[in-house]
Amino acid sequence: MRLERSIPAEALDAIRAPFLLAGAAPVDAPVLQPLGLLLDLAGEAMRSRLFVVSGDGGDEACLRPDFTVAVARQHLTSGARAGRYLYEGKAFRVAPRSSDRAEEFLQIGVEAFEAADPVAADAEIAALAWAGAAAGGRDDLTLLLGDVGLFAAFVDSLDLTPPLGARLKRTFSRPRQLKAELEGDAAPVATTERSRIAALLAGLPEAEAAAVLQELWSLAGIEPVGGRRPAEIAHRLVEKAEVVRAGRLSQAEADKVRAFLAVSDAPDAALDAIAALAGPNRAPLDVAIEGWRRRLAGMIAGGVPAERLVLNAAFGRAFGYYDGYLFEVRSAALGEERPVAAGGRYDGLPARLGAETTTGAVGCMVRPARAYAGGGE
Known part of the structure; x- marks a missing residue:
């Protein structure tokens, strides 16, 4: 060291x-x-x-x-x-x-x-x-x-929809995600089983969403790989669901x-x-x-x-x-x-x-x- x-x-x-x-x-x-x-x-x-x-x-x-x-x-x-x-x-x-x-x-x-x-x-x-x-x-x-x-x-001053404003605030310390928001490249939710899970989790507080995901893994006998924790995966699924639900920034808003x-x-x-x-x-x-x-x-x-x-x-x-x-x-x-x-x-x-x-x-x-x-x- x-x-x-x-x-x-x-x-x-x-x-x-x-x-x-x-x-x-x-x-x-x-x-x-x-x-x-x-x-x-x-x-x-x-x-x-x-x-x-x-x-x-x-x-x-x-x-x-x-x-x-x-x-x-x-x-x-x-x-x-x-x-x-x-x-x-x-x-x-x-x-x-x-x-x-x-x-x-x-x-x-x-x-x-x-x-x-x-x-x-x-x-x-x-x-x-x-x-x-x-x-x-x-x-x-x-x-x-x-x-x-x-x-x-500042985001509140733009009078965005609450989900879009909340999502934008969360990207402040995540430069790559913020760049994607400003360029309109935030990943959409694919029409798959995973998207339906994301939509379900999006209606829950993140702690509950992580617990639900952990329970689903247990019922299916799945062991997570790659070092990602349930809270992180649930957070990302919720974010993807919110992209569709909240919409995106307009060009004028992104420029501001x-x-x-x-x-x-x-x-x-x-x-x-x-x-x-x-x-x-x-x-x-x-x-x-x-x-x-x-x-x-x-x-x-x-x-x-x-x-x-x-x-x-x-x-x-x-x-x-x-x-x-x-x-x-x-x-x-x-x-x-x-x-x-x-x-x-x-x-x-x-x-x-x-x-x-x-x-x-x-x-x-x-x-x-x-x-x-x-x-x-």
């Missing part, structure tokens, strides 16, 4: 210092995490980036690829309604576009489960990540911003979505460009844009230089549990594949982990070896 370069203790102390002032309780999350859970949350495409091992009792597990899910699980187990947690430890992941480059790397971060003003919390967390990253001494940093929720509000995704600029200019693209139902988008202006003001007040901010409307991350704003601190020397710090909002994750009552959820992390100006990782 590939290890990061070590950095001087004084540099590590400087990078750690802002996190120690965040008012968070120290926590140590288990290294082993359930593989199935991670794939259900982040998507099957993440399998190639996970370090899979045998867990307790022979169940498949993986080394934690980051701390968000692990800390969220601990928070829910504690029974606390709210909490803010500080972690520092190793994470394990296979590098992008590599089948054999397993990485072990240090992360320092904070995860916050709080009911306070989410926009203010977003600004605080982004400023915290910036402070930690900048403490490493690099002078070429940029804070790249995106928002799953902003795309959702392309224009939205092309927006990348200083945040105020980017927000103005997005506002100009609003469809007939613009109220949700106006609310989201106003929230972004407050969020940006909070980041700048928290110490992020305004000239280092970029809002990219198409920016998303591989981990599928982010459902609000998200960001990366990038170094020009390291490039976009090696962010120095990252984070975002994931309000829906606690419920997906079984929480009956939830608060907001937002967090960030920094990789000290990348933040350190004398390092190359």
Whole structure:
């Protein structure tokens, strides 16, 4: 396994210092995490980036690829309604576009489960990540911003049919599927037995659809092959059924979505460009844009230089549990594949982990070896 370069203790102390002032309780999350859970949350495409091992009792597990899910699980187990947690430890992941480059790397971060003003919390967390990253001494940093929720509000402004709007929102972090939607190439449902099953499953919540598919397999004595889980197969069958049921984007609608995704600029200019693209139902988008202006003001007040901010409307991350704003601190020397710090909002994750009552959820992390100006990782 590939290890990061070590950095001087004084540099590590400087990078750690802002996190120690965040008012968070120290926590140590288990290294082993359930593989199935991670794939259900982040998507099957993440399998190639996970370090899979045998867990307790022979169940498949993986080394934690980051701390968000692990800390969220601990928070829910504690029974606390709210909490803010500080972690520092190793994470394990296979590098992008590599089948054999397993990485072990240090992360320092904070995860916050709080009911306070989410926009203010977003600004605080982004400023915290910036402070930690900048403490490493690099002078070429940029804070790249995106928002799953902003795309959702833009889609709502187009006043599409609910099934089509929902399907389009789901493609935001799936570039190939989004491209197919915009080009009118979303696969139709073939008139086969499989299509009738898809139509049946499309009327059920996805968890129930997966259970029905598993029961059908059991009754037929079928063993699934290829590593796909019932939840993934059910999800794809439902999507195919929805293509027919919901219809497709018109050319004008597809052009508007392309224009939205092309927006990348200083945040105020980017927000103005997005506002100009609003469809007939613009109220949700106006609310989201106003929230972004407050969020940006909070980041700048928290110490992020305004000239280092970029809002990219198409920016998303591989981990599928982010459902609000998200960001990366990038170094020009390291490039976009090696962010120095990252984070975002994931309000829906606690419920997906079984929480009956939830608060907001937002967090960030920094990789000290990348933040350190004398390092190359």
